[in-house]
Amino acid sequence: MMVQHGVLWRATPILLFILLLFHNLATSHGESDSNVLLKFKASLENTAALANWTVSKPPCNGWKGVLCYRGNVWGLQLENMGLHGVIDVETLAKLPTLRSVSFKNNDFKGSLPNLTRHSALKTVFLSNNKFSGEIPDNAFYGMRSLKKLHLANNKFSGTIPTTLATVPRLVELALEDNEFEGEIPNFQQKGLIKFNVSNNRLAGRIPQGLSRLHASSFSGNKELCGEPLESCPANYEESWQRRFPETTIGVIAILVGAALITLLGVCIFLVCRKKRYQQQLGGSPELNQMERSTGIASPEGGKPSVRQLTFLKEETEKFDMQELLKSSAEILGSSVFGSTYKAGLKGKKMTVKRYKHMNQVSKEDFNEHMRRLGRINHHNVHPILAFYYKKEEKLFVADFVHNHSLAARLHGNQSLEWRTRLKIVKGVAKGLLYLHHELPSLTPAHGHLKASNVLLDSDFNPLLTDYGLIPILNKDHAEHNMVAYKSPEYKETAKLTKKTDVWCFGHLILEILTGRPSVIDQQPDADLATWLDTSGSGVSVFDQDMAATGNMMKLLKIGLSCCQANLKRRPEIKEVVEMVEEIKDKEFDDDFDSSYASERGMRSSRGLSQDFKPINL
Known part of the structure; x- marks a missing residue:
């Protein structure tokens, strides 16, 4: 009986894994592409041009503006249709193979849609609409697949989001004819070949990485300088005069003068107070x-x-x-x-x-x-x-620690190969097991395990930090901010367990494999299956910086088993370490193709609808 239960326990995460990776094979059990697109259509207004979007035929059989490849929806080209309303990116994220969207030359208004809800998008064209307002600085955080972004001829204002400068695969960026202001972020992507910020209100020096571009990319911004435009003034006063008219300088001078007077008064007060305190102490601190x-x-x-x-x-x-x-x-x-x-x-x-x-x-x-x-x-x-x-x-x-955190490595411009990622996972698992042995009365022993709390030494060995804080942190602050308190068991019972660290570790494994910011930080109330599905089907769930190997699939299964909401199904940390240690660090696995095929065969021979339940975070 115990053996049977062991087999069942191991089968469940495998079945869950298959559903997540081969979403296109499971549409009969889930929401079809046609239902998703019709739900998306309902969020739009003036949809007369989409009259042939009906349930009578599948989307890839002639739906206007729907682009398909091998029976899967990979693009939406809804241009020049007079559309307006809401671009529901969250609904589009249910199309795992969708990679390109174009809503150019329509009548959309309001703020920029939250594109991070479908971070696997490669091309986004929203030019020639009526979008407006400031774009949050983190609007493109984690969009590692984004290659082309066109936002030209709208009414966007504020500064250009700095996260755009961290998108590693960006090759085209069109921001012309808006109302952007401030300095241009330090774009350094070598593959960036088309870049246009003309006719905005930008100021300052053009970053060195963009100086190779044509001057027309920056025209219509009177306060920009540096190559390929005119050189910036050498004298600071000249630059100041160029940027601000005399009336503005006068107002600023008055404000600065008032601030200095106020600051002087505060300093006098503090000095007097300090002297009195020093007299009491008999010391003179520096x-x-x-x-x-x-x-x-x-x-x-x-x-x-x-x-x-x-x-x-x-x-x-x-x-x-x-x-x-x-x-x-x-x-x-x-x-x-x-x-x-x-x-x-x-x-x-x-x-x-x-x-x-x-x-x-x-x-x-x-x-x-x-x-x-x-x-x-x-x-x-x-x-x-x-x-x-x-x-x-x-x-x-x-x-x-000189190599900074795992989060900085995963979500910066520097890639990590498969061997290094597996090495990090194994090291984190060993460190976590050690903490559980050394702090047996602390539940959980770490409590705040996430990528930013894993440091990397010069050899990429992981070092756990911010461990053991639960007993000394204020309870209300810990509940709002520590990862452990976002676990399913705490939401249901208001209690933490030793397996809570295992749940955190499972999400860390998924973040390491996918290269995407953790669902805990990005979408704390999201469904894990939906979050993974936005990466696409098949092996595309993995970070594109890694070469595909069957061993990556094995590690993904372990991560998913750790994330299970059911505590009885979730493994102990000792079991997790043993499973992780069995995984080899080969770059390429000869068993990958056979593993892929066997998983597909298992999926087709056994129904998953009864075995799979979404993991709610």
Whole structure:
């Protein structure tokens, strides 16, 4: 009986996996392309041109504007039809093979549709409509497949989204004849061959990566300068005069003068207050370099002492708070928990994390918990070297990791090969298992596992960070922001389990394989199947930077099994490590074709409608 249950347990994620990868074979059990397109049509207005969109024949049999390939809908060319209403991208995302949409020369209004809802799109043409308003800076985050974007001749305003400059495969960008302002982001895509921002309100120097383009790409922007246009003024005052008329300068001068007077008054007040405080302390604290560059205030306002930093590792070279605050520093980033800084200290670089939401824990309990974390010693867990306690905020000090985070690697312009990704998955699994052994009373041991909390050393070995925070974080803040509290079990029972970390790890595996931002961050209430389906059917679910291999399919099955909402079906972390360790790191797998064929055969011989239930996050 136990064997039968084991077979059933292993079969369920396989069946789920097949449904996700071969969506085109399962349309008889799900929503057909015709139903999806008719639902999309219902969101539009003035649809007389789409009169032949009916259920009497399939979309690939003559529906106007529908482009197909081998029986699958891959494009919509709905141009010059007088359409308006809403472009429902979320409904279009249910067409897994859709890669191109064109709504040029229509009458659409309002803000830009949320294209990230169908991040597998390759070409998007929305020129010659009446779209308006500012485009959010993250509007193109995660759209790694996007090659052509045309938004010309609309009324878009604000700055050009910087995420456009991070789209790796972009080859065409048409933003002319809008109302964009500010500077042009630093586009560096080598494949960008068609680029047009003419007739906007852009200003500043043209980025070096775009200087190779023709001057007509930038015409009609009076405040732009640099190649291929005229050189920028060498004198700052000349540039200032060129950008602002005299009346504007006068107004700004008045405002700046008033601000300086106000600032002077505040400074006098603070200096007087500081002198009185120094007289009470009998000391004279220095304004240090870290305070100026990062804003980390000297603790308690007085002169720091060695005892203010508590060191957790005996072998760590000791330094005091004053040395730390005097060190050269730069901010690395901010999160919902606080800020992170890089500090240069005694010939080495350190990371200083500043937390602001730990004031509901007593000093004794906090110190005891930090000593438990200080005993952590594993090559896949980033150790905390020292900490500082203050009721309002806490500082964690650790070694600086030069290769940055997994999130930066996955979603930046640098690719990761399959072997490296598998190596990272195995290392994370081992680090997670170690935390569960060393922190047995902590449920879950990590609680905030995601790509930005996995650092990569120079050899791409993963290091887990931000682990063990649940007992010391304020409960209300943790519930709103930590990954563990987004799990199905917490939503249903308001309780966390040791398998909650397994659920987080499953989503991390999917993010590593697909190269797409996690559904937990992007669409916390989305259905996992829908999120994966937007990547397409077949092997296209995987990141295109990796060569296809059957071993990738094996890892995807493991990730899906970890994501199951049913706790009884979800494996233990020890089982996950064993399954992951069995996967080989071969770049190409001879079994890939046979694996692909056998999965298709299993899918066709057994119905999935009764076995598959969407995983609601």
